Amino acid sequence: xxxxxxxxxxxxxxxxxxxxxxxxxxxxxxxxxxxxxxxxxxxxxxxxxxxxxxxxxxxxxxxxxxxxxxxxxxxxxxxxxxxxxxxxxxxxxxxxxxxxxxxxxxxxxxxxxxxxxxxxxxxxxxxxxxxxxxxxxxxxxxxxxxxxxxxxxxxxxxxxxxxxxxxxxxxxxxxxxxxxxxxxxxxxxxxxxxxxxxxxxxxxxxxxxxxxxxxxxxxxxxxxxxxxxxxxxxxxxxxxxxxxxxxxxxxxxxxxxxxxxxxxxxxxxxxxxxxxxxxxxxxxxxxxxxxxxxxxxxxxxxxxxxxxxxxxxxxxxxxxxxxxxxxxxxxxxxxxxxxxxxxxxxxxxxxxxxxxxxxxxxxxxxxxxxxxxxxxxxxxxxxx
Amino acid sequence: xxxxxxxxxxxxxxxxxxxxxxxxxxxxxxxxxxxxxxxxxxxxxxxxxxxxxxxxxxxxxxxxxxxxxxxxxxxxxxxxxxxxxxxxxxxxxxxxxxxxxxxxxxxxxxxxxxxxxxxxxxxxxxxxx
Ligand SMILES: [Zn+2]
Numbered sequence: 207x208x209x210x211x212x213x214x215x216x217x218x219x220x221x222x223x224x225x226x227x228x229x230x231x232x233x234x235x236x237x238x239x240x241x242x243x244x245x246x247x248x249x250x251x252x253x254x255x256x257x258x259x260x261x262x263x264x265x266x267x268x269x270x271x272x273x274x275x276x277x278x279x280x281x282x283x284x285x286x287x288x289x290x291x292x293x294x295x296x297x298x299x300x301x302x303x304x305x306x307x308x309x310x311x312x313x314x315x316x317x318x319x320x321x322x323x324x325x326x327x328x329x330x331x332x333x334x335x336x337x338x339x340x341x342x343x344x345x346x347x348x349x350x351x352x353x354x355x356x357x358x359x360x361x362x363x364x365x366x367x368x369x370x371x372x373x374x375x376x377x378x379x380x381x382x383x384x385x386x387x388x389x390x391x392x393x394x395x396x397x398x399x400x401x402x403x404x405x406x407x408x409x410x411x412x413x414x415x416x417x418x419x420x421x422x423x424x425x426x427x428x429x430x431x432x433x434x435x436x437x438x439x440x441x442x443x444x445x446x447x448x449x450x451x452x453x454x455x456x457x458x459x460x461x462x463x464x465x466x467x468x469x470x471x472x473x474x475x476x477x478x479x480x481x482x483x484x485x486x487x488x489x490x491x492x493x494x495x496x497x498x499x500x501x502x503x504x505x506x507x508x509x510x511x512x513x514x515x516x517x518x519x520x521x522x523x524x525x526x527x528x529x530x531x532x533x534x535x536x537x538x539x540x541x542x543x544x545x546x547x548x549x550x551x552x553x554x555x556x557x558x559x560x561x562x563x564x565x566x567x568x569x570x571x572x573x574x575x576x577x578x579x580x581x582x583x584x585x586x587x588x589x590x
Numbered sequence: 591x592x593x594x595x596x597x598x599x600x601x602x603x604x605x606x607x608x609x610x611x612x613x614x615x616x617x618x619x620x621x622x623x624x625x626x627x628x629x630x631x632x633x634x635x636x637x638x639x640x641x642x643x644x645x646x647x648x649x650x651x652x653x654x655x656x657x658x659x660x661x662x663x664x665x666x667x668x669x670x671x672x673x674x675x676x677x678x679x680x681x682x683x684x685x686x687x688x689x690x691x692x693x694x695x696x697x698x699x700x701x702x703x704x705x706x707x708x709x710x711x712x713x714x715x716x717x718x719x
Contacts, residue, residue, distance in 0.1 A: 326654045336599055337620065338677045340701065340713065342650060342657040343665045350648035351667055358646070358690050403649040403685070451667045451675040456646055 207304040211428035212436045212585065214243020214421035215547045220535030221385040223415040228262050228318035229274045235417035235540075236275050236314055243421035244431065249308035251275075251282035252299045254292025254315040255539035256574075258284075260328035262321050271314070288332035289488065291315060293542025293572030293581035296420070297441050300583075303422050310427065314419035315544065317537035325413050329538070332575040334449040346410055346489065348450050348576045350402035353491035355456040357404070359506070362494065364404060366509030368395035370490035371408050371532050373518055378529020380560040385414050385535030395490075409490040414535035418544040436553050439475070439567070440584040442468030448578045459577035462499040466571065469582040470501075475567065477501030480584070482523060482552060482562055483569040484545035487530040496571055497525065500582075524562045527552060542572035546583060553587040593709060603713035604698065606640060608674065609633035619674045640696040641719070642670035649685040656702040664688055668716055670696075679715045693719045 216238020218231045226234070232253070240248075253271050258264045268282035285295035292315025299313035319325055330339045333348060356362045372392055378384035390408060398406035428435055444464035447453055453460065470476060477500060485500070487493035494508035502523050503511040511517065517525035528534045528548035531541060549568035551557045566587055573580040599620070601607040608619040613630035619638055624631050647666035650657070657663070664680040666688065680688060681699065694716035701713045 324655065326652070330654060339654075340599075340603075340711075341665065341677050342653065342660070342663060342679055342702070343677055344650055344652065344654060346652070347648045347650050347665055351646040351665070354648060354690070355646040400649075400651045402651060405648075449677065451645075451677045456667065 208306055209425035210300050210303045210422055210438045211425050211433070212420050212438065212546065212550050213423045213428050213431060213433040214239045214241070214245065215419065215550045216242055217383055217418035217544055217547050218416050219383050220414045220416035220537060220544070222320045224320060226415070228258065228264065228316065229270060231318070231415060231417040232271050232314055232316040233274050235316070235419040236271070236312060239312065239419035239421050243433070245310050245421055245423070247310060248277050248280055248312045249310050250280055250302055251277065251312045251314070252285050252295040253282065254285045254295035254542060255317055256286060256288055256291050257328045257331060257538070258318070260331065261323045262318050287579045288574030289486065289538045290542055290572040290574040290579055290581050291539045292418070293545070293570070293583070294443065294579070296542060296546060296583060297443055297581055299422050300438055300441050303424055309424055311422045312419060313422060313543060314417060315540035315542055316417035317539040318415050319413045319537060320415050338449055338451070344402060346405055347402040349489040349491055350405045351450065352456055352495065352576065353404055353489070356491060356494065359457055360509070362509035364396055365392055366513045367404070367409060367490040367494070368392040369513045370487060370493045371395045373512065374487060374526050374530040374532040377519060377527050377560055378533025380558065381529045381534060384529040384533050385412055386533045405489055405491070411488045411531035411536035414537040416535055416537035416540045416544065418540050418547050420543055420546055420550070434554055435588045436550050437586050437588045438583055439586050440469040440471070440473030441581070442466060442472060443579070443581040444468065446578050448575060450576045457495060459495050459499050459573070459580070461577050461580040462496055462571065462573060465580040465582045466500045469584050473584040475584065479567055480523065480569045481565050481567050482527060483525050483571065484528060484548050485525055485530070485571045486541070486573045487526055487532050488536060490532070493525065493530070500569070500571060519560060519562055527557065527560050527562060542570070542581065545570040545572055546585070549585050553585060596709060596711060606638040606696065606714065608636050608638050610636050617672055617674050619676065638674055639671035642668045642694060644680070644688065644690055644692050644694060645669050645675065646690060647680065647688045666716065668694055680718065681715045682717045687718060695719045
């Protein structure tokens with residue numbers, strides 16, 4: 207397999223982009239990535255979107271976006287894996303370049319959630335329709351049950367859950383692309399409107415529109431274009447039961463753990479080698495569980511680890527420097543690539559006020575549903 | 591939902607019909623065509639236990655349209671006595687009565703209805719015992 211580098215990236219601001227259409231936000235992000243990568247051709251394209259059919263009644267996204275980006279007749283296909291659609295799309299693009307089939311690939315993610323569709327219904331389609339959703343459970347409800355079990359089993363506190371949101375809003379306040387650029391307090395999170403006990407609205411990522419794109423190229427080509435070499439060292443993916451109740455252990459996100467193990471193995475590194483990470487904090491409890499599954503902290507200690515500040519911008523392993531899904535926003539299909547956008551910005555020392563020191567190896571973890579699918583990518587700045 | 595889709599799930603929702611793997615004895619609910627543990631494809635039809643205990647739970651405050659008139663309502667993951675876990679509402683009690691480890695029994699109840707002209711959908715819910 208060939209080595210693969212990210213040579214360009216671009217994203218729209220995340221938020222309620224009422225004046226802009228689904229296709230236009232994708233093209234906006236794609237043009238930024240193409241401009242950043244300084245490429246004059248694309249060999250193929252992968253577009254992650256979770257539920258354009260339910261959100262805006264539009265399917266057949268690969269061809270639509272190739273047409274509107276003006277790159278038809280290149281091959282272009284939509285990739286779907288719920289909230290990790292574009293993380294999985296990146297994996298497809300990675301193998302396309304690694305295999306030698308394509309030299310330059312555009313991978314994007316896009317979602318338009320504020321055009322008036324029933325968002326709760328559309329998101330619930332990532333859970334088991336017949337045996338979870340039928341009973342009246344919602345996505346916040348499923349994560350609330352994970353939170354309750356984690357608190358019961360490991361003594362995780364309500365304040366520790368809140369610490370995730372507080373930290374991510376602090377980072378998001380420094381990110382011009384974030385939906386919510388403002389700080390919040392632990393008290394505000396705990397006293398906010400309950401969505402599904404014990405989780406409040408401020409434990410939850412918002413409804414957002416947005417798009418993000420990256421340009422991948424073979425290392426050889428990246429060198430000839432004299433681009434900063436941001437190499438994808440590892441890609442790992444895994445699946446688990448769609449229904450939360452069918453997992454052996456409610457607080458264990460097995461697909462996250464396995465996808466990370468596979469990515470670490472491919473990259474030839476250990477969790478302790480990772481300098482910073484973007485992870486899938488769709489709810490505060492998710493970030494706590496993910497820290498444990500990625501091997502940054504022992505099982506059950508993710509809440510305390512966060513509360514003690516180890517995942518802050520100045521901590522030993524900064525997590526969600528972009529603000530995460532919570533503060534930056536969560537246009538579901540765009541999230542996986544937006545995470546990689548942040549990792550690349552940090553590795554290029556281009557993250558402005560939220561830039562962390564000594565960013566050499568970054569990890570992006572993106573998952574679908576309650577963790578029934580997960581994908582992990584590890585990127586490294588190899589310029590030195 | 592379209593009635594063929596609803597009709598297909600009736601044996602599980604009304605009668606708790608499951609299957610038990612003829613090779614490794616794993617119980618599958620709903621039934622599947624292949625055992626995820628051992629790959630065997632022959633099963634014996636069984637009825638699930640209708641008693642169990644709460645593994646975890648939540649109180650839904652913001653609900654999808656079909657359940658909007660029911661909020662707040664309790665949802666739990668229940669482990670039945672035969673080891674099978676299900677997601678179900680817990681009813682006939684106050685949300686603050688729920689605790690992890692409390693015992694429940696499954697009862698037959700209306701779950702949702704499809705607006706003015708659609709069918710009324712039934713299934714299992716749990717009550718504290
Ligand atoms: Zn079996």
